[in-house]
Amino acid sequence: MTYAGDTSQFEISNRSTGKPRIALMGEFSAGKSTLCNLILGETVLPTKVTATRLPPVWVAKGDTGPIRMDRSGQIHEVDLDGLDRIRPDNTRYIKVHKSAELLDLCDFVDMPGISDPNMSSLAWDDVIVETDAVIWCTHATQAWRQSEAAAWQSLPEKIRDRSLLLLTRIDKLIAERDRTRVLRRIEQETAGGFRGIYPISLTDAMAAGEDPDLLRDAGAEAFANGLVALLSDLGSLQR
């Protein structure tokens, strides 16, 4: 169904809210959608171990129902339960409205995986230019492949300087020594290119609920602090 009301709020180029926009990027299955769900405090996005073939999902504060922006600029109402039926090739992005507190400070865009062989990542360049910072998710066990380094390098420098790197699935590196070794290597390879690097277990953080000890152990606390500092630098905390 085509949307009938005010459509300007659905234009990604409309920056009138003044809120920074944070893109979640990385390879498929790196945990972008899991992170998004963690931040929102509810399961909004489908997560699965194979590539989720979704267009970018823009999440912002609000109570309007979800819509889909097609490639010709038409806006369609969509059903959240039917997200995975949306065909990425004729969709620029999906916009979802939620009430999570963090959304007062910024919007999030859950991007498709960069290396899904069945989907070209170039199709989303026009969405990326409308974002201000990136949270890059990389599997701790296969972290920072050349393809990731290359894709990251191709982002505008302005965005890169504000980006955070999450080493997700850190729960799969059990020995402390292994974690350190991976972290050291990534620090060395990214050579200060990120504002911060955060090892994190998204699933442990999900399961932690409100328990501060568990959240700390999962790496969520350090990441939350990093994110707050980023948002503060982006100016959204002052307003």
Next chain:
Amino acid sequence: MNIETDIQALETDLAVDAPETSFTRHDLSALDPLAVRQQALSKILDDLIKVGDRATIERTRKLQARLGEFEPAITMIGQVKAGKTSLVNAMIGRPALLPADVNPWTSVVTSLHLDPKMSAAQNSARFEFLDRMDWDRLVKGGGRIGELARRAGAESELQRVTDQVAALREKSRKRLGSKFEMLLGQEHDYGFFDNELIERYVCLGDDFEDDTETSKDRGRFADITKAAHIHMAHEAAPIKLCVRDTPGVNDTFLVREQITMKAIRGSQLCVVVLAAHQALSSVDMALVRLISNLKSRDVIIFVNRIDELADPKTQVPEIRASLTETLKAHHGPEDAEIIFGSAAWASHLLNDTLTELDAQSADALLNYTRAQLDTLPHGLSDQEIVWHLSGLSGLQRAVANRIASGAAETALQGIERHVRNLLNGIKISDAQSGAARQDSAPKEIDAQSAQADFAELEKEISGSFETGMSKLHTTFADRIARVHESYLDRATAALVQHLETAGDGTVWSYDPTGLRMLLRSSYQTYAKRSKDLISQVFTVGAEDLCGFFERVAGVPPESFEISPPQAAPAPEPVVLGKTIALDLQSSWWATWLQSKTSARLQSDKFRKLIEAETAPIMTALLDDYAASIRDDAQSQLNELLDEQRQVLTRMTQGDEAHFALTSKREARIEMVNSGLVTLDTVFKGEAD
């Protein structure tokens, strides 16, 4: 002599050798028949040495050597950190042998040569360093990646590569001293190996400070090492096997792409190792390209790390479906067998540390056990169940089955035919030259004219081979030249159209898949036709040779048989998977395509570029792949002719040699007859 008991004895020998503790032994049992055949051949050849004349002994030694080289190879390729090395270690039952790590690690193609007959005291290792030429190409031009970047005009890539190479050189200088380049082209040999020794050569080592003791020596030689060979005693293998670990797609400068391709070409089987949580992404397309030039039956896909899945029961089928879809969409080997498993479970089992599995891994194991319960064989012990669920059992069974029914089987049969011909030749010349003939006196042979006749026949057979092959070769060369030309035309036209119609900033690329597919099918046609021709020449040649012996020496055709050699399987055109500029991310091309020169000029430049990139593939197809089919067949044919010339010589030879022969005649006749019966028994069911 009782043949049946002999064979039974061989079989029990094999069974007794097997260590009780090894899971592997059972999984590889499909190789037992090969072992029986190999040992039967080996015994016949040993016996022949005792009773043969000089020429026979010489020939026998050659066949012994060939039999000794019989070592089917399996190559592991795969994603970075998929667990290739851990899997190799689990397969040979030594979880800590090759160095594995959480960071990118293996940097050298490492061949483990497993030998059931060797003792551990004979273990040895050899490490070969890169050639001067490879190294120069790397440091001067940034290797193959530098060449690609330069051709694609990707300035920033080129800069990145140049920087990385400089860093690499500096690292090697630090590790090995300023004269390290003197090592190039050399090798290091050791009469033993251990984990620490191997670590010095085959793993990357750390670029960052790590304060452990061993870290300084790790990877000391890695950047200049080309290949590692570990020879080790391994009772659990019924026959010699070679298992190769590779850096796979973990190769920064594509220096070793060629080496990896060579490894694949020299292997009977490729195991493609993927990580369950990210099975096949677009980074892995180089991998798919490599394997899509192999037959599905020569590829096994192992999806490792299922212990890391939260719910293997439902996720494994999901991953399988997604993999199949991706392989299909990208013209990969979609029918390849897919096995799921976990090298981690297998290692814990082998180390007897299953109780130390972390909670999630243990949950996954339980979850997967429930899912697989119905498919498990009955009566397994708990440990055997884990071995099954780890996928190692399935992997080894699959490996053994493919080897037993594939090229390795054909290779053994090839040797068998030569042994058979040798035995038949001796039999018939003994009959001819001696008193063993009961019914009729042998026909008197005029040696000189017989030799001349033979030469004539030889010329005829070789002639028909050469004419036929050269015609096929020319047709093939013409065909791929046309394919190449028309691809260049189409690609250039597409570019011109793009430049004329699209604005700056839009990205353009031209998919080389079409070229690869056309080249592949041209090659396959050539391979098929040459196989037909070769088989025809061999069969007719063998018949003509029989006819010759009947004509010249009155050998009744029913008492003499010449087995024609079997045309060797054509090498799969792995070279088609070589990464070329067009495969690279289109971002590389961005600046190049936005250059302001005219469309005409740009397209000329483009054409030259693709031509330069694809020409080496064309050359390899013709001068390497196609030529090797021809040359292999040529040497098989020469061998057949030499073999039979030998028979003729024995029939007509002078008194002295004859005397030597006579003294062992009784033993020989008995040996030859029993040898032939053994061959019939052991190789029965051979498809002809």
